[in-house]
Amino acid sequence: MPDHKRRKEDRVGTLIIIGGHEDKEGDREILQEVARRVGKGKLVVTTVASHEPEGYFDTYRKVFKDLGLKNVMGLDVNERADAVTEETGKLLEDARGIFFTGGDQLRITSQIGDTQMEARIREIFASGGVICGTSAGASVMCETMMIEGKGGESHRIGDLRMAPGLGLIRDAIIDQHFAERGRMGRLLGAVAQNPRVLGIGIDEDTTIVVEELRYFTVLGSGAVYVVDGSCVTHSNIAEGGEDQILSIYDVKLHVLSKGDAFDLQERRPLDACKLDPGSKAQDSSPIPEIENPRAASAASD
Amino acid sequence: MPDHKRRKEDRVGTLIIIGGHEDKEGDREILQEVARRVGKGKLVVTTVASHEPEGYFDTYRKVFKDLGLKNVMGLDVNERADAVTEETGKLLEDARGIFFTGGDQLRITSQIGDTQMEARIREIFASGGVICGTSAGASVMCETMMIEGKGGESHRIGDLRMAPGLGLIRDAIIDQHFAERGRMGRLLGAVAQNPRVLGIGIDEDTTIVVEELRYFTVLGSGAVYVVDGSCVTHSNIAEGGEDQILSIYDVKLHVLSKGDAFDLQERRPLDACKLDPGSKAQDSSPIPEIENPRAASAASD
Numbered sequence: 001m002p003d004h005k006r007r008k009e010d011r012v013g014t015l016i017i018i019g020g021h022e023d024k025e026g027d028r029e030i031l032q033e034v035a036r037r038v039g040k041g042k043l044v045v046t047t048v049a050s051h052e053p054e055g056y057f058d059t060y061r062k063v064f065k066d067l068g069l070k071n072v073m074g075l076d077v078n079e080r081a082d083a084v085t086e087e088t089g090k091l092l093e094d095a096r097g098i099f100f101t102g103g104d105q106l107r108i109t110s111q112i113g114d115t116q117m118e119a120r121i122r123e124i125f126a127s128g129g130v131i132c133g134t135s136a137g138a139s140v141m142c143e144t145m146m147i148e149g150k151g152g153e154s155h156r157i158g159d160l161r162m163a164p165g166l167g168l169i170r171d172a173i174i175d176q177h178f179a180e181r182g183r184m185g186r187l188l189g190a191v192a193q194n195p196r197v198l199g200i201g202i203d204e205d206t207t208i209v210v211e212e213l214r215y216f217t218v219l220g221s222g223a224v225y226v227v228d229g230s231c232v233t234h235s236n237i238a239e240g241g242e243d244q245i246l247s248i249y250d251v252k253l254h255v256l257s258k259g260d261a262f263d264l265q266e267r268r269p270l271d272a273c274k275l276d277p278g279s280k281a282q283d284s285s286p287i288p289e290i291e292n293p294r295a296a297s298a299a300s301d
Numbered sequence: 302m303p304d305h306k307r308r309k310e311d312r313v314g315t316l317i318i319i320g321g322h323e324d325k326e327g328d329r330e331i332l333q334e335v336a337r338r339v340g341k342g343k344l345v346v347t348t349v350a351s352h353e354p355e356g357y358f359d360t361y362r363k364v365f366k367d368l369g370l371k372n373v374m375g376l377d378v379n380e381r382a383d384a385v386t387e388e389t390g391k392l393l394e395d396a397r398g399i400f401f402t403g404g405d406q407l408r409i410t411s412q413i414g415d416t417q418m419e420a421r422i423r424e425i426f427a428s429g430g431v432i433c434g435t436s437a438g439a440s441v442m443c444e445t446m447m448i449e450g451k452g453g454e455s456h457r458i459g460d461l462r463m464a465p466g467l468g469l470i471r472d473a474i475i476d477q478h479f480a481e482r483g484r485m486g487r488l489l490g491a492v493a494q495n496p497r498v499l500g501i502g503i504d505e506d507t508t509i510v511v512e513e514l515r516y517f518t519v520l521g522s523g524a525v526y527v528v529d530g531s532c533v534t535h536s537n538i539a540e541g542g543e544d545q546i547l548s549i550y551d552v553k554l555h556v557l558s559k560g561d562a563f564d565l566q567e568r569r570p571l572d573a574c575k576l577d578p579g580s581k582a583q584d585s586s587p588i589p590e591i592e593n594p595r596a597a598s599a600a601s602d
């Protein structure tokens with residue numbers, strides 16, 4: 001294998017994190033980007049987040065076939081035992097992309113956390129694959145994920161429930177259906193708990209495409225809100241009672257829309273024009289293929 | 302009249318700006334503060350904002366009577382001619398407080414803008430009186446007010462409609478029913494148009510008590526969001542198309558709750574404990590009475 005090729009395969013892959021309700025009938029901009037990234041590889045759509053997965057996979061298979069993907073497979077995980085079968089292992093062995101559908105993020109982690117299925121998904125990501133998730137599948141990407149918290153009102157200190165997520169992206173907390181469900185309050189609540197985590201709120205039919213965990217670009221019809229608590233001077237999160245409304249001063253807020261980009265390390269919006277053109281979400285150049293990511297992963301260990 | 306008394310009367314008064322749906326049956330914290338400020342004076346409740354004012358005044362009269370106000374009068378303005386009658390003039394002559402109920406802010410300005418009624422309200426304010434408004438009555442306080450703009454979604458550049466307000470508070474734009482109707486997007490849109498204006502989003506059953514236009518304190522069960530665009534580094538508001546989603550970088554956001562205070566001149570949250578105790582909203586000391594604000598106003602001209 002030539003050196004330059006191995007270097008490409010060694011790199012961490014791409015996360016496509018979608019705020020839910022991505023368009024499946026119009027120009028399907030977001031799912032088209034998923035299809036472009038997976039290219040000639042295999043995409044496994046997993047409905048593990050859903051209590052009633054029937055029909056979910058069929059919808060996605062139809063769209064992805066329409067968008068030119070040849071190899072789209074469904075993976076349902078009804079119970080934890082399904083995540084460790086030989087069949088599941090085989091299904092994932094040569095996958096280039098994984099797509100988590102919506103549902104309940106706690107179902108994802110409780111069913112696949114610390115299983116071979118989870119380990120394989122990490123390998124795919126570590127070897128340059130594409131891990132996608134919408135709605136619950138978006139929240140689960142974080143180290144610590146939100147599992148409950150009211151929308152449409154300001155945040156009461158005791159209202160938020162969190163749980164350990166898959167941790168594919170660190171130092172960030174992701175919320176979805178963001179403007180639609182009025183979730184600014186709860187995202188501020190999460191950031192107030194520990195401003196180390198950057199709050200990222202993603203609207204419906206909107207996505208961030210995270211490249212190698214370094215930066216992301218925005219696609220879709222809504223906005224992405226980045227809540228940076230690093231300069232916060234005061235909050236009542238630790239002293240206030242459970243029913244008390246959150247106070248927090250000096251939050252930095254960025255609102256990004258289609259074509260905008262954000263540097264996750266510098267915590268700054270980026271001029272999207274200055275990005276490496278080979279890795280821009282808006283760019284239509286082909287993505288390098290990984291025919292057998294497991295082999296690539298082994299080579300990099 | 303002793304000098305010290307004239308100085309007190311010379312000062313600009315108080316604005317009590319309420320985000321709508323203030324509690325009228327429980328502890329009525331906000332309306333109690335209105336009553337405390339009006340004290341032994343006359344409060345005029347005007348339903349000019351409402352297309353169907355029937356019943357509005359009765360509800361407020363009952364609550365304010367329960368809260369100890371002796372002199373509560375209703376003032377409906379069905380058409381512009383009502384704002385210049387001798388009767389209206391008499392009703393307002395010795396008023397210490399005005400309360401604008403909810404409805405449509407454009408009804409308030411189109412009915413009373415540039416009338417004797419408006420002039421008299423300014424006089425009451427200029428001579429230390431209390432001007433209150435809830436919902437539409439809150440928005441109308443600004444120089445430039447929002448009259449239309451979607452909630453529950455991110456802001457599209459062409460979505461906002463503005464109109465000239467009463468201008469009792471300058472360099473600020475006020476939105477109401479804030480978290481409940483998911484209005485962060487439209488407030489960001491308003492601030493992006495001209496970061497000279499500070500965005501103030503007020504939740505339902507929540508109020509800011511603005512003292513002499515210098516600072517405000519927060520009361521009620523929700524939050525107040527202050528959007529400061531003075532450090533914004535980029536927005537697409539001028540270049541973007543009408544349907545384009547707003548991008549805006551480096552907004553400063555403060556979330557304040559009951560007991561918090563904010564310095565309007567410095568644009569900084571204030572330590573409420575450091576406020577002049579005589580003018581704190583939470584303080585229960587009596588407010589100096591103005592028996593005849595018109596006379597006081599004349600004296601100060």
